[in-house]
Amino acid sequence: MNEEIKTFTISIYTENNIGLLNRISAIFQRRHINIESLTTSQSEIDGVNRFVIVVNITESQAKKIIGQFEKQVEVIKAYYHKDEDTIYTESCMFKIKSSLLFEEPQIQNIIKESNARIVTVNKEFFVLEKSGRRNEIESLRRDLNVFGIMQFVRAGRIAVTKDEMKVTEVLMAFNNHNN
Amino acid sequence: MNTQTANKKQEVAQETMRITGSEAIIRCLLAEGVDILYGYPGGAIMPVYDELYKFRDQIHHVLTRHEQGAAHAAQGYARISGRVGVAMATSGPGATNLITGIADAQIDSTPIVCITGQVFSHLLGTDAFQETDIIGISTPVTKWNCQITKAADIPEVLAKAFYIAKSGRPGPVLIDITKDAQVSELDFKYEKCTGVRSYTPVPKTNPETLTAAAELINSAKKPLIVWGQGVILGQAENELKAIIEKAGIPAAWTILGASALPTSHPLNVGMVGMHGNYAPNMLTNECDVLIAIGMRFDDRVTGSLNTYAKQAKIIHFDIDPAEIDKNVKTDVAVIGDSKDSLAKLLPLLNENKHADWLQKFEDLYAIEFEKVIKDDITPTKEGLTMGEVLRQINIESKGNAAIVSDVGQHQMIACRYAEFTTTKSNITSGGLGTMGFALPAAIGAKMAAPDREVVAIIGDGGYQMNIQELGTIFQQKAAVKIVVLNNEFLGMVRQWQQLFFDKRYASTEMTNPDFVTIAKGYYIEGKRVTKREELAEAIKEMMASKESYFLEVCVEKEDNVFPMIPAGASVSEIRLS
Secondary structure, eight states, X not given: OOOOOEEEEEEEEEEOOTTHHHHHHHHHXXXXXXXXXXXXXXXXXXXXXXXXXXXXXXXXXXXXXXXXXXXXXXXXXXXEEEGGGEEEEEEEEEEEETHHHHHOTHHHHHHHHHTOEEEEEOSSEEEEEEEEOHHHHHHHHHHHHTTOOSEEEEOOOEEEESSOOOHHHHHHHHHHHHO | OOHHHHHHHHHHHHTOEEEEHHHHHHHHHHHTTOOEEEEXXXXXXXXXXXXXXXXXXXXXXXXXXXXXXXXXXXXXXXHHHSSOEEEEEXXXXXXXXXXXXXXXXXXTTOOEEEEEEEOOGGGTTTTOTTOOOHHHHHGGGOSEXXXXXXXXXXXXXXXXXXXXXXXXSOOEEEEEEEHHHHHSEEEEOOOOOOOBTXXXXXXXXXXXXXXXXXXXXXXXXXXXXXXXXXXXXXXXXXXXXHHHHHHTOOEEEOTTTTTSSOTTOTTEEEEOSTTSOHHHHHHHTTOSEEEEEXXXXXXXXXXXXXXXXXXXXXXXXXXXXXXXXXXXXXSEEEESOHXXXXXXXGGGSOOOOOHHHHXXXXXXXXXXXXXXXXXXXXXXXXXXXXXXXXXXXXXXXXTOSEEEEXXXXXXXXXXXXXXXXXXXXXXXXXXXXXXXXXXXXXXXXXXXXXXXXXXXXXXXXXXXTXXXXXXXXXXXXXXXXXXXXXXXXXXXXXXXXXXXXXXXXXXXXXXXXXXXXXXXXXXXXXXXXXXXXXXXXXXXXXXXOSSOEEEEEEOOTTOOOOSBOOTTSBGGGOBOO
């Protein structure tokens, strides 16, 4: 049973109800699975939320926890995907002293080359925003760290899948059945 | 929507009444056919109790002596009747005391609805008196839970609660209702829940999987069925019987599957698992097709998974897709309702006998009988055995009693030796192994099925975990028969200490009170038996009693339960001594 541990992106379509996050995180906790990142937002369907969760587990573990998610009453559908089956990105923000922009002209090059965007600038600080793969964000962080970062924050992965998600069909089937 | 249902809906709409949240709760319970509920009042649920008082002619509230007792009583009610059991408690400690029963119902798939009172919604999160986050606490052990803070939400949420608890793979639902939602008013109308869009209680069965299953079964030389509670929950007892009889397949059961098929049926080959029968355990590792029906390959059933039925093709029938391949990799998975799946499987099966294969079960049974069973049920040594008590109960009950057992050695003996003629008759805490389950569960079972004989079989340890429920038995005049098999030890733990910890009996010996006097303190007739010659008569007297009766049997202190699969061993390494 020496299955390879891989990065999986788990997508869970749910009702938008209080307490559901608890129910979902408890499933990871009970199985000692560490959550690398977790994002939740409105999905493409009105009133339906989508969790995007990144975990490092084996594929058989992934299959089993999908079963556990789908078993939850308020979960509509759950999927797991490998990196190559998704288009994914992460975003981050840096808060940096404004004086550095003038004292360290190299920073301007770093910003340009990294395709980071300046969100705001004032006398004390400026804020950079960058979206991309983890390694791009990490390399930008390393580059800027040399000059000093006041604050850094990175959001969880968001991803869409190459495959079609059949969530609407599930909901349509229910509506047809009950009308 | 046809006109008839449209008219009906309109009628219901016209029946809207302006009532309080607490009255709405009672009206919801009545609409769901609830006749009995178990609970314990307290500050945050008092408005509901006030309504229970007004509705006392229509709905019977049973005051247990502890909220854990209420939860287990609701479980006992559900297990014997197949209906949803209801328990009620106040906020804070009242709610947390329900948790053990809820966790038990979750792992044993028992439909119960628990209603808890909660502090006023404006006090939520303020550490108010008797405030506890029962939604947070109960989340991992409920099928569904929900907090109501507005009276108007009560009918819909409660309808959903009953629907979810009962449908699909059943389970416990907890509804937490703030006090302001109980006292404020709403326009009440009740509509039963018929579906929740994010929830598929019974997944559609793929007909190809049935064909594949039938092919495997038809070509099998040594097929073995292991069924679980899914057969009982799906009311598939007759379908199971028809299948094993047509295809001549020996069938064994998990602890929660017991009683779905009469114990006397010639193809019933006994219990699987740690203290199960010799033949089905040994032959699990010899069968060529293992057909699991409504069971979940619990570790107490499989022993070591690395050596479990490796030679066999595995067919798994289950309503819960998450059970497929969870523990044992299947060759064919038939997902769906057990009754429906088995009914569709039947015509696909060839008639068969498997005489040589069945003979193997008989041969191994003969060995088990000689080495274990004979001395268990008809002992010649001086001390009384638990097995002979069960034998006497069988003689008196003719296999018609519902046996409610607690957890431990006596439970294994009860499940091994109790004879059953009727389904839903083995009520025990299987998955969670909750000591203290039996006494309150027996109350619930007896009240749900007053015409049935209900015998609680309990060890001296578990008995004292919810002994206070004798008060409920007395107050309700619930004619439960209570048998305490007293070995003055926490027997199962002691057995393990003897076998695996060099007899270091750490905290397993019990100095017990006079149990008969305690029963008499609750005005329950009772007797203590210490000698074999008194046993038959005492059990006869107990079973003949029209009222509740307490019987203590002082059994041999250091008897062990065999056969036994040591933890982590293979099913075929089962020990007879």
